[in-house]
Amino acid sequence: MTNAGAPDDAVEPSGAPPRRWVPRHVLVTRSAALLPHGAQMLARCEAAGVRDVAVLAGDRLPSLRGSEREVYARAKQTLAVVVAPPSALRPQPIPPSADWRLDLAKGCPAHCQYCYLAGSLSGPPITRAYANLDDVLAPIPGHAGRGSVTTGDARRGREGTTFELSCYTDPLGLEAVTGSLSTAVARVGRGEFGDGVGLRFTTKFDDVAPLVGLPHGGRTRVRMSVNSAAVAQRFEGGTATVAARLAALRALAADGYPVGLTVAPVMPLPGWREEYAALLRDAAAALAGIPAPDLTVELITHRFTDASRAVLLGWYPRTRLDLDESARTVKRTKFGGAKYVYPAPLMRELRGWFERELAATLPGARLLYWT
Template sequence: MTTALAAPATAPAPSATRRWTPSRVLVTRSAAERPYGQRVLARLEAAGVNDIELLRGDRLANLRGDGDRAAFMAAKQTLALVVPPASLRRLQPIAPSADWRFDLAQGCPAHCQYCYLAGSLSGPPITRVYADLDEALAGLDAYVGHGTVTSGSAARAGEGTTFEASCYTDPLALEHLTGGLATAVEHFGTHDWAGPVQLRATTKFDDVAGLLELAHAGRTRLRFSLNAGPVAQRFEGATSPVAARIAALGAVAGAGYPVGLTLAPIMPVDDWREHYGRLLDDVATALPAGTDLTVECITHRFTPGSKETLLDWYPRTRLEMDEERRTTKRGKFGSVKHVYPRETMSELRSWFETAIADRLPHARLLYWT
């Protein structure tokens, strides 16, 4: 099969502004036996991680700390290299993003005070890297052509069968330690698939130098999660600055990748039109002509469980989570979600749809939620 290679980068990759080094690494026995697990171990040692514990079995010991806050901080500084349960590799749809959720890892080293993982994952927020990546990639063929979110949608069928790699993690935040995203990108770019496919990943980081010359064949869409200055500065701790993410967005677009802009979580802060307008202008300036660009808009919401967890994690947060200022939405199984009132949502949506069309006229707005 003839495979298209990545286009040469039009400019040098921006230097990474932030790289996470875990204080402690736990490696289960099964993970250490996997070829990919061994490659990750070598990268961890090369990165200067000193506290690497090879476990005798496949269970992770409980993290203990002097109180919940200490346990939280210890967990956020810990990486575990594990083999996930077999059930995780029976892929599930992940609307509205993609046909299938494909996990490279679980957990994130960033400190976003609105973190949606607080309502999605239980237990200490350890970052778990999955050591079965080689086998997991080999198992994706069975899912091609069988999705309902993109491949089964007339509006998005051109994306092919899509696989979302950042549902429960930020893969670029871990890439210097794992190489997992590059491995997946090259597999998608060089494998002989039964139909059109796309790997999708979103990030709040900027360390893209290792991705620019890969044989991606246009089958990976790298999306950058961006926000207005006041939101990012106040609530997105331990991430790359927004300006650096925008520079990285421009670099990967220059390398021929289809790219995406994830505006999330949108918040109607003071002077929000001015701040978000400036953000969209900066994105438009950074992108090369002809960039294949999508936009996803996600407004801020929270659940009772996520609010409780986030207040435990970040007790001094100034994040607005006042149920009295929100509308309650209930899922079909009784789940509760607090979203902005209808009038606020309507105002936000109208402005963003117009602003995106004006400033990024070639972009495709995939969804608003």
């Protein structure tokens, strides 16, 4: 059940406005403009005050020109409303988070200097929002009861077959100009796709007002991506503060949503024990007074690849992010690639510390996985 009476100050702490992304440039392909949801996104952008809106004559996006930094800056200020291609409409397994991945969009407006999308998406980081939302959601019934993460799992099976919405984007960060997330949450919450399915997404934004009061039916788990003060302040540009994210988490929990913390990427910077301990205490304080919140925790350590490092150094040439492979261990992926992770002794130390601190500080939380 939802609680539409969640206090306003839980959504916007201390009267501060929530962090909203409004693009400077909007490109709408011809096919996207013809779809009802595409037209709604176009109207949202215009209502948000975007002046540079172009409805294209065709379905190909124009190339961006300039230096790598200039192209990056322009791309990060651009929203493209497009039609998802057939390849994006086939759910893919996404362990350990969920059974399947669904993409409402691809690309993110934030400026996180460790961005894992850097090695996953090709070309300039334009955010592409999908206008054919009905097609994106259509595979859900056909995948219900199938999957290897939550479906049939003794610990997580009560969530049903789960669909991750934030693999390639931050859907809440786009919500003001797309409306896609609230539409998906409400449709799944009303049971349009059956009772045994659920949505999940993680976010670094705090504008949860569009979600509070929706008929979510407890079928969407919202996780706030949080980190230590040093990581958040140094590497997470263009996002809501961690304090604002935790206040938003409280508003969602008060409204009956299952909620979670995604502590990612865990980085053992100087003073990491004290800072992560403070983070967990802040999370506990944010949820104080909420009766038995359904809270999960996911712990993801920092890692990078040769490809992502090259892209990130092009985007953020002055970054202080540790990208020294000599201090890491090489881990092979199932596709034969290599990623650089922390050495095994440090990983054991980090994991043991977090498990102890979580048990002491957030004893009601369920740790879903460590990676």
